Amino acid sequence: MSSEPAPTHQSAPAHEPARERARRWRMVLGGPAEEALGKAEGRDGQMDAAMAALYDSAGPGDSEAGSKRSAGLGGSAPKVARWLGDIRKYFPSTVVQVMQSDAIERLDLTRLLLEPEMLAAVEPDVHLVGTLLSLNRVMPAKTKEAARAVVRTVVEQLEKRISQKTRAAVSGALNRASRINRPRHADIDWDRTIRANLKHYQASLGTVIPERLVGYGRRTTAVQRDVVLCVDQSGSMASSVVFSGVFAAVLASMRSLRTSLVVFDTAVVDLTEQLSDPVEVLFGTQLGGGTDINRAIAYSQQLITRPRDSIFVLISDLYEGGVREQMLRRVAEMTAAGVQVVVLLALSDEGAPAYDHENAAALAALGVPAFACTPDAFPDLMAAAIERRDLMAFAERLETAG
Structure with missing residues (x-):
């Protein structure tokens, strides 16, 4: 029997769980929690800035008065394009799609979607396609090809899915709907035929003697x-x-x-x-x-x-x-x-x-x-x-x- 001591596992410092909780709450609460929970730095800081540009900015119907706004996308196409690239870098595609949808609604970015450069930067999804289709009649010719590329990407994804x-x-369903009781041998549905005739099982023969055949109609x-x-x-x-x-x-x-x-x-x-x-x-x-x-x-x-x-x-x-x-x-x-x-x-x-x-x-x-x-x-x-x-x-x- 070995006399070597049992291996020990190095445990994380006791303060690590608390630090992680503070970090997570800081990311959830945003800038207003900076004084109490500290400043988001590194990758966290970049993610925080991307979220602040959308959710700490004045959207339609929001009032600037009495509210500290730390960031924003404004109406600048280059700034929005960079932001779209950032959120694709830091967040999974499902989150990106939600943020894009929120940006279109909160910051009224519909106009910018009429620019080909913007369409090249977005994450294609069903909601974006719906927005593009609603703009179809006012979309300039230079944008339509870019819009079609976005729509085709989503269509191909949906076709693979469905x-x-x-x-x-x-x-x-069509085969089952055409089922008949006098099928040709090649068209017999043996699974249903056996189940329909289980009461005719012959123990001495070790088999079922079918009195009723169930099958499909002729393939057409x-x-x-x-x-x-x-x-x-x-x-x-x-x-x-x-x-x-x-x-x-x-x-x-x-x-x-x-x-x-x-x-x-x-x-x-x-x-x-x-x-x-x-x-x-x-x-x-x-x-x-x-x-x-x-x-x-x-x-x-x-x-x-x-x-x-x-x-x-x-x-x-x-x-x-x-x-x-x-x-x-x-x-x-x-x-x-x-x-x-x-x-x-x-x-x-x-x-x-x-x-x-x-x-x-x-x-x-x-x-x-x-x-x-x-x-x-x-x-x-x-x-x-x-x-x-x-x-x-x-x-x-x-x-x-x-």
Whole structure:
């Protein structure tokens, strides 16, 4: 047995935890805590300066009187560009996106986004794309190419995130929806067949004798479902517009679906012909303006020629500026004809949206639930709609999971 003493671990000085707590509180409280907690130095000092430039500066509606302001971005494009570079250096991308969004809102930097040099410095994300799309009509030609590059980067990121799951969920749902009980041998779903015939297990033979075969219908390249996405492009729906455009492009790439994309405010625009390029789709939108849901549904009804094989997805906060009674009547007509109607109050990661509760309740009374959906849940929603599952139950599960 060894007589060597047991190894000892060098412990940190007792004052280290207290010092770290003081450091963290100093970073949280900012400059006003400098006298009590000390000055932030080194990397901490640079991070503190970047945060102070945004959060210790006067934003719209803030008063300079009675408030000590230690920094600011002002309206200087070079200063803002340097600040954007600093926050990308010191903070993770998720934090950078929040700070960029706050800067656009608090410091009114929208004007500076019209400069190509600024767009080259920002961290691309869905919120930034929404802001750029809202500026589309006033954007100078020299900026549009830079803006398109930002939008394309975000679109490619979203496609990587959603395309595989969407295709798998939709293809699986279409196959299940076409299941038949007299399949050819190659089309037998052995898993479901065995489970459906377990009561016919023959112990002496050690196998199941199937009395009923379960399988898929013949594989086909024919269009099996028509999908119409009808998207509200009012200003509050910016993120939903971005996600909807990308999802529409993914669905349009599937030969088993006939996908249409309609966007609307008080006017209606059909972007179906542009679905091969989601960037063109997004630049075809015009965020802002009023809302006429009734007019958009009326147009969409013309696109539905096979009601029982059609899915109509309305993405809107339901604040109707058109004729409410007609809107509800049109939804009732579609459901009565056999159209699977889905109403999403938002298609985004932004949490609970604001929406018209009265209209949502009226739709629910028609058997059409209105609920918010995250992009990650949308493929499963489409699968449920294709299989004509209970969407009320789906919405409840989604709300519980959230």
